[in-house]
Amino acid sequence: MHLKCAVILFALYFVTATQSMGLNKDQVEKIVKIFKTFKNGTDLSTSALCREYNLVFEHKRGRSPARKVQDLLVFLASNDKINDNPKIQSLSSYEVKIFVGLFNKYDQWFDHSGLLDHDEVKKVVNALNLEDDVEKNLVDKIKYIFNALIRDSVDSILLISSETINAPKFLEAFLEVKPKGKGLDKKRILELINLYKGHKIAGDYIDPVEIAKFFKNLSIVKQEHEGLLVFDSIRTAPFQLKELLLVSAEYNKEANQENGPVYSTDSVRDVLWNFSKYDVNQNGLIDKEELKGIEERHYQDEDVDSIFEDFDIDRDQHLNIAEYCRMEFTQHERMNAEKTEHERMDSKKEEHEVTTLRKRIVKKER
Incomplete structure (x- = not known):
């Protein structure tokens, strides 16, 4: 049974919504807080969130409260929300699906409640390909959470494995x-x-097989868990590409300044933010008219044509986020090169002036 969902088409939504990049830190904290406030009132919590985000969501029947929350996480990660902000630390919809998949894999309770005890959560952590320091920090954080649960428990003699988290x-x-x-x-x-140019399939989606290969190369999970890297095509290719771009920046282990310029993840987030602002019709692409409308850059018609000639790789008369990112970074490199050249010329001029002054002083002393 598939999730039943619909977007409420309020004018306010189109004015304030940006394109979803999954779930950011602020949104996850809000979800945790709301479900803690409503305790076991999963449906009430869901209604509160959906009202805020102008979305409609219908839970599957017969699901435990914690499993319902998992379904809601995937839904919210995959849909635009009014406070989406790519500048905030986030999890892509793909990462959310991976983590939910791991939660279900290690849910050993007889009723598959969607809740994991301390030992089961440690198995989830162990399934991830994390740097040693990151894994240690995560393990310490989880231990702190479970210790806090014990302190809050009526029975203070409960063992840590007796508590569960969602x-x-x-x-x-x-x-x-x-x-x-x-x-x-x-x-x-x-x-x-x-990836975008060569692996789109009917309906304007990136081939799920190629996306699975992409995530295998990123090594987010260990090899024995790669079976979880199967994703439904919910969002169209331009939106899929935006998420893949950010995920790639966050998990890229090969970037090295010695091999050429590397643009920080914060820089990538800035580009994503600007792209969403310029994408007036919110289709995940920028056309020539939208590019002309960027007043800060004062693009003329000939400039726009030249940009599309240089950076519209797939010749579809639009810039996707990867093409736009390449354009931004190329222009940044040109500006840096021009700045370096100006500095070199200024230095050479200054050196010439100093040399000339010294010659005059020597001549005068003679």
């Missing part, structure tokens, strides 16, 4: 220790451009 609480803990990543280089941007 998926939102785990996501909150992970976001507190998640590293920013090494960022993007030109090689990775071109790989994403080729």
Whole structure:
């Protein structure tokens, strides 16, 4: 049974909504807080969230409260919300699905409640390919959460494994220790451009098989858990590409300044934010008219045509986020090169003036 959902088409939504990049830190914290406030009132909590985000969501029947929350996490990660902000630390919809998949895999309770005890959560952590320091920080954070649960328990003699947490609480803990990543280089941007250009299937989606390969290369989970890397095509290719771009920046282990410019994950987030602002019709692409409308850059018609000639790789008369990112970074490099050249010329001029002055002083002393 598939999730039944619909977007309420309020004018306010189109004015204030940005394009979803999954779930950001603020949103996850809000989900944790709301479900804690309503305790076991899952449907009430869901209604409160959906009203705020102008979304409608219908729970599957017969699901435990914690499993309902998992379904809601995936739904919210995959849909635009009024306070989406790519500048805030986040989890892509793909990561949310991976973590929910791991939660279900290690849910050993007889009723598959969607709640994991301390030992089961440690198995989820162990399934992830984390740097040693990140894994240690996450383990410490989770231990702190379970110790807090024990302190809050009526029976203070409960063992740590007697307490359980749900998926939102785990996501909150992970976001507190998640590293920013090494960022993007030109090689990775071109790989994403080729992924979008060469692997779209009917209905304007990126081939799920290719997305699975993409995530295998990122090594987010250990090899024995790669069976979880199966994703439904919910959002169209331009929106899929935006998420893949950010995920790539966060998990790229190959970026190295010695091999050329590397753009930090924060820089990538800035580009995503600007792209969403310029994408007036919110279709995940920028056309020539939208590019002309960027007043800050004062693009003329000939400038726009030249930009599309240079950066519209798939010749579809639009810039996707990877093409736009390449354009932004190329222009940044040109500006830096011009600045370096000006500094070199100024230095040479200053050196010439100093040399001339010294000659005059020597001549005068004679």
